[in-house]
Amino acid sequence: MRGALISHVNGPALRDRVLPKIDEFMQSHLHNWTDKILDFQKKSNESILLLILKLVASKEENIPSTKELEEAQHQVFLTFFAPAINLPGTTYNKGLKARRKLVKMLGNIIEERRASICSRNNDILDTLLENSEYSKNSVIQFTDEQIIDQIFGIALTGYATTCYVLMMAVKYLHDHPHVQDEVRKENLEIRKGKPENYTINWDDYKSMSFTRAVVMETLRMTSIPGFFRRTTEDFEIKGYIIPKGWRIFICTLETNKDLDIYPEPLKFNPWRWLKSNLESHEHFMLFGGGARLCPGKELGGLEISIFLHYLVTRYRWEEVGENLIVSFPKVEAPNGLYFRFCDL
Numbered sequence: 001m002r003g004a005l006i007s008h009v010n011g012p013a014l015r016d017r018v019l020p021k022i023d024e025f026m027q028s029h030l031h032n033w034t035d036k037i038l039d040f041q042k043k044s045n046e047s048i049l050l051l052i053l054k055l056v057a058s059k060e061e062n063i064p065s066t067k068e069l070e071e072a073q074h075q076v077f078l079t080f081f082a083p084a085i086n087l088p089g090t091t092y093n094k095g096l097k098a099r100r101k102l103v104k105m106l107g108n109i110i111e112e113r114r115a116s117i118c119s120r121n122n123d124i125l126d127t128l129l130e131n132s133e134y135s136k137n138s139v140i141q142f143t144d145e146q147i148i149d150q151i152f153g154i155a156l157t158g159y160a161t162t163c164y165v166l167m168m169a170v171k172y173l174h175d176h177p178h179v180q181d182e183v184r185k186e187n188l189e190i191r192k193g194k195p196e197n198y199t200i201n202w203d204d205y206k207s208m209s210f211t212r213a214v215v216m217e218t219l220r221m222t223s224i225p226g227f228f229r230r231t232t233e234d235f236e237i238k239g240y241i242i243p244k245g246w247r248i249f250i251c252t253l254e255t256n257k258d259l260d261i262y263p264e265p266l267k268f269n270p271w272r273w274l275k276s277n278l279e280s281h282e283h284f285m286l287f288g289g290g291a292r293l294c295p296g297k298e299l300g301g302l303e304i305s306i307f308l309h310y311l312v313t314r315y316r317w318e319e320v321g322e323n324l325i326v327s328f329p330k331v332e333a334p335n336g337l338y339f340r341f342c343d344l
């Protein structure tokens with residue numbers, strides 16, 4: 001999975017194939033919001049889900065209801081924190097049912113692709129099918145079940161993370177108008193001198209250093225709780241021996257608030273990412289680390305940055321009512337997060 005994903009979402013592929021698709025998607029998605037009150041949580045979940053379907057399987061039409069898809073994804077996500085008790089009504093049981101629903105949908109997408117005359121879409125699904133057991137020249141020979149598992153993994157990981165970061169970035173920008181002004185200044189500068197129906201190119205994206213700093217600071221403030229590892233040998237840490245074979249949880253909620261690395265850790269301060277090279281710090285773990293480092297790291301940052309570009313150059317927004325945000329088991333606004341948008 002890593003190979004297929006990395007070749008599609010990094011380096012030249014990210015620049016030449018993925019960026020134009022994201023740009024086109026965001027332009028049309030952030031259209032017609034003027035004078036509307038929107039549940040932004042719903043909007044960001046929907047945008048990221050549709051975008052992933054577009055990137056993984058070039059799917060833009062005949063998509064089952066996004067509400068149904070989101071509910072199924074959410075249900076599967078909840079099983080990560082639930083005991084594996086498969087009885088009617090348990091979270092685990094509901095998760096298994098939701099997974100079956102998603103697997104069926106993905107099976108249909110594979111069938112459609114195989115039956116399609118114009119079968120080259122140059123997307124992740126193409127790469128996976130080229131390596132399937134039905135493909136004569138393939139070395140890897142994935143079964144359909146494995147292909148579905150892989151798409152499922154990409155969609156779940158890419159979706160569960162990116163949409164809450166996007167939602168929180170917009171909330172932080174709302175709560176910190178001076179940060180919002182700075183992001184707007186940077187992005188209006190990029191737009192300057194371009195024609196009305198412009199697109200963002202790679203150089204534009206690379207010049208969005210403050211926008212990227214906002215993404216990083218949002219991640220630091222609201223990161224996933226952490227990730228697991230299994231020890232492959234005994235090792236000592238501060239006088240304690242962790243035996244071989246133990247499962248350990250690397251709690252990034254803690255490391256992201258480390259006073260020595262991030263002074264005033266509870267303050268939302270994107271400027272800290274510009275001053276020192278924090279992204280190459282050895283304790284930088286916003287995307288995990290080592291052999292399992294998130295393969296969608298660059299893609300996630302790109303999606304959010306392009307979204308923010310069109311948001312701040314088109315709209316201002318104010319929060320409507322008081323919206324509760326919880327952070328466990330995942331960051332979400334249980335009753336929605338409402339913003340009123342108006343033209344810039």
Ligand code: HEM
Nearest residue numbers: 157158161162165227287288289292293294295296299300
């Ligand atoms: C801002 C967005 C994102 C954040 C914060 C994030 C964060 C993470 C983290 C912390 C891990 C665990 C890494 C580890 O165990 O060391 C991970 C794994 C993973 N992520 Fe992301 N991710 C993001 C976006 C994406 C996107 C867009 C995709 C793909 C479309 C993706 C695909 C994956 C996959 C497939 C894994 C499992 C890697 C493995 O176990 O080898 N992620 N991500």
